[in-house]
Every structure is written in C-alpha cells, then in structure tokens.
Amino acid sequence: MQNHFIIELLGIKDRHVDVWSISEQSGIFIVELDTKVKRQRCPSCKGITKRIHGYRNQIIQGPIVSNKRVQIHLRKRRYLCTDCQHTFFERLQMVDHYQRCTTSLQTTALTYAAMGSFTTAARLAGMTTNRLLRLFDKRDIKKRIVLPRTISIDEFKGDAGGERFQTVIADVENREIVEILPNRKVETIMKYLQSCDTGAVEIVVMDLSKSFKQAVKKALGDPLIIADRFHYMRQVYWALDEVRREVQRDLSKTDRIRMKRSKKLLWKSPYKLSEDDKKKVRELLAVHPRLEAAYELKNEIDKWFKESDETTAKEGLEVCLKAMEASSIESFREVSKTFRRWKTEILQSFVYPFSNGYIEGVNNTIKVLKRNSYGIKDFNRLRNKILWHQEVKQIMI
Numbered sequence: 001m002q003n004h005f006i007i008e009l010l011g012i013k014d015r016h017v018d019v020w021s022i023s024e025q026s027g028i029f030i031v032e033l034d035t036k037v038k039r040q041r042c043p044s045c046k047g048i049t050k051r052i053h054g055y056r057n058q059i060i061q062g063p064i065v066s067n068k069r070v071q072i073h074l075r076k077r078r079y080l081c082t083d084c085q086h087t088f089f090e091r092l093q094m095v096d097h098y099q100r101c102t103t104s105l106q107t108t109a110l111t112y113a114a115m116g117s118f119t120t121a122a123r124l125a126g127m128t129t130n131r132l133l134r135l136f137d138k139r140d141i142k143k144r145i146v147l148p149r150t151i152s153i154d155e156f157k158g159d160a161g162g163e164r165f166q167t168v169i170a171d172v173e174n175r176e177i178v179e180i181l182p183n184r185k186v187e188t189i190m191k192y193l194q195s196c197d198t199g200a201v202e203i204v205v206m207d208l209s210k211s212f213k214q215a216v217k218k219a220l221g222d223p224l225i226i227a228d229r230f231h232y233m234r235q236v237y238w239a240l241d242e243v244r245r246e247v248q249r250d251l252s253k254t255d256r257i258r259m260k261r262s263k264k265l266l267w268k269s270p271y272k273l274s275e276d277d278k279k280k281v282r283e284l285l286a287v288h289p290r291l292e293a294a295y296e297l298k299n300e301i302d303k304w305f306k307e308s309d310e311t312t313a314k315e316g317l318e319v320c321l322k323a324m325e326a327s328s329i330e331s332f333r334e335v336s337k338t339f340r341r342w343k344t345e346i347l348q349s350f351v352y353p354f355s356n357g358y359i360e361g362v363n364n365t366i367k368v369l370k371r372n373s374y375g376i377k378d379f380n381r382l383r384n385k386i387l388w389h390q391e392v393k394q395i396m397i
Contacts, residue, residue: 006031010062010070011104012094020075029065032073035090042081043088053080053087060094061101063108064126072102101127106135113385114392117373137380141387144178146197152205152356153212155184156363158370161379168366168386170359172205177362177390180383186215193219205354207231208342227345228356229305235338236301237267239331243294247287259284266295269302294329313350317343365389 006019010031020032039050055075062070077090094102105125109132112121122132148171158166160182167181167189181188189212198220205226206212216223241263248259262284265277273281285292300323304316317339324336339346349355366386369376376382 009065010072010094011102011107014093017092017094024068027068029062029068029070030073031062031070032075034075035077035092037077038090040079040088040090042079042084042086044086045081045084047081047083049079049081049083051080051082053078056089058095059100061105061127063102063105069126101131110136110139110388111392114389120372133381136384136388139384139388141384141391144196147178147193147201148172148174149200150203150205150354151178151201152354152359153189153209153216154207154356154359154363155209156366158366158379158382159375160377160382163379166379166382168359168362170362172203172354172358175358177387180386182379182383184209184211186211186218189215190219203352203354205356205359207356208235208338224348224352225345226348226352226354227342229349230356230360232339232342232346232349233301233305235335236298236332239329239335240266240294240298242331243291243329247291251287255287259287266298269306270299290329293327294332297323297327297329297332308350310351313347317347 006022007017012033014035016036016038018034018036020034022032023030037050037052039048041048055077058074058076060072060074062072064070074092074095076092078087079090080087094104096103096106099106105127109121109125109127112124113132113136115121118132118136119129122129125132150172152170152172153167154170155165155167157164160166163183165184167184169178169181169192170176171178179192181192193215201220201223203224203226204216204220205228206216207228208231213225216225244259244263244266248256251259262280265273265280266284268277270278281295285295301320304313304320308316321336321339324332324339327333369385369389370382373385376385
C-alpha cells in the first residue's frame, strides 16, 4: 500500500514499476525504482521477446514533494530480440526517450508556464528555465484548418519576430482564439485565410482597418463585414477631444489643467451626468463656442448610437452625417468621411449582435502574459504561449 501511494505521488503510470527503497540525503528524497520483466516488442523487426541483455542505472528528476526535490534512481533493463539480435531499452511511460525528468513533472511545468512566466514556472517545478523552454518549444500546436461561421480580426502589440504588431483571429460565437499571425500585413492575413477551409465563414467583425478589409475581401470574396461599435464611436470622442485640446492651449495654467482633467466628463452621455456634473460641463462649454458646438454634435451622434435599432439606424446615421459635414469643425468632417466609407459595415452592427468585445479581452490577456514574461521576442514561442494558455484555461474551467 505504501509503495503504491509513492508511485501515485510521483505520477508514474507504468504498472510494472516498483519501489526498491526510499531515503533522504542533503534535503533530497532518493527513490530507487525497479521494473518487472515484461514482454517487449522489438522496434526493429516488431518481434516479441523477454530475453534480458543487460541493465542501466538512470537518474531522473521527479516532482517536488514537501518542498523537497525528488531524485529517482531507475534500474532499466535492456532487452535482446531473439529474431534480429537487436538490443533496446524497455519502454516506460514515466520518462520520455532522451529525457532526464518524469513526464508528470514535464506536464506540471508546462501547466505552470501557461499561466505565468517561464522562469517562475521552472522554479515552481524545480527545473531550469532552459530545460522548460526546450520542452515548451518541442510542443506542436497545430493550426486550425476549418474556420467558424463568425470570425473577428484585430491587432495587438506583440513586439515579436521583428514585427511590432501581430494579428489575432478569434471565433466570436464560441469565444476561442483561432490563430495568431506574425504581422498585420494584407498578404499575411490573405495567405492564412486562403490556406484554410473558409466555406463556413459568413460574418467577419473588425475595426476600421483598411488592410483587414482588403485582405478579407480578397480571400473570402464578399462576406458580411461588421464594423466594431467601440472602434467607430471612438472616432467621435477623439474628434471632440481634438477640439478640447485646441481650446485649452489658449487658457491659463489653472484653467488648462482643469480642462485637461475634465476629458472623461465631456465624453459622458448627458443622461449619465449628475446635477453637479452638469454644472461643471456648462462652465467648461462657456469657455469657447467651438467646444460647445463640438459637444452638442457629439451628443447628437451619441444619442443616435444608443437609441437606434436596425430599422431606425440608417435614417439617423444620415442625419448625423449631414450634421458633421455641415460643421465648421475639421475633426468631425474627417469622422463623416470615415463613416461614409464604412457606412454599410456600421449599419450591420445594428442588425447583428457581434462585436470585437471578446477579442479585446484576448488582447488584454496577451498583455498580461507578455508583462509577466517581460516580453517574448520569438514569434513562434509567443504564438504557442497564447494558444497553450487557452488550452490549459479551458481544461481548468
């Protein structure tokens, strides 16, 4: 019973492995293991043999137990094939070929690596960082060939593989990362999409990126593209903020600081303002009529955005576009040009309940993974780290 418990504690699944002795030396548990004779299949001729050719003592690193390292001394048998005279070592699940640590320790270390940095994971598992990196780089996370019905495309700042930005493609409906691409170039995205089975793809969600739109149309023909609600409305708030910065340049230091700190207050919808906030806003708008005009225009677009549905969105958008085009504020006229170019995709966002919300959450997760690792410069390692994190997270939930 005690030996069986030790075998389970070490994560050994081979039934013919038995404990010979246990001791402690210099704060390290020494576990001596032996194996029972078992019929083996020759890797050369596939013949069956039980003839023993010799023995070899192998030292293997085990998992940490009670904050102490475990060193396994395994007495392995070398068998002789009676058919082809080929010699070979017995196969064991507890240790891979050419490895000096148990498979259970490798699994534990890789699981730690999915959630934290490689250095921290290696320390928790009781192995060197270089060994963990070698184990991690050997993992082959396959590319997904068949794409889902609704995909989302976005970029993130990965600083890997000599490129500043990388691209993430996600399954919006099932909330899964599909693939990580090395850059955000049209050719890269188009080549990836063309290499996959895209027969099921009907909807693509994206921000207002010309390169994404161009790549998708070239690779997928004419799918239904939805502009992300956050990204196109962000243009409106940026236009208001540009006017605010222009106005505050001519103010005194005290008023300039006050105006600067009131940025988010001006961005708020009027119905969300308290009486005290409304008073502050009136004082800010009294500084310059140009700021007041920009604020009213922002509120008009904000009202259209929050109160429209698929039946009223088109008519309301036309009203907002005409108001922006008639305005003397250059930043809002630029927004109207952007909205004109993406008019169809913007209106689709009122018809279908899809957005880049999930993929923005993925970007935040990637930022945390990068920060914990102090950056990952190798692109393949960064890609595998992101996808491996997703796999482990799905198992643990």
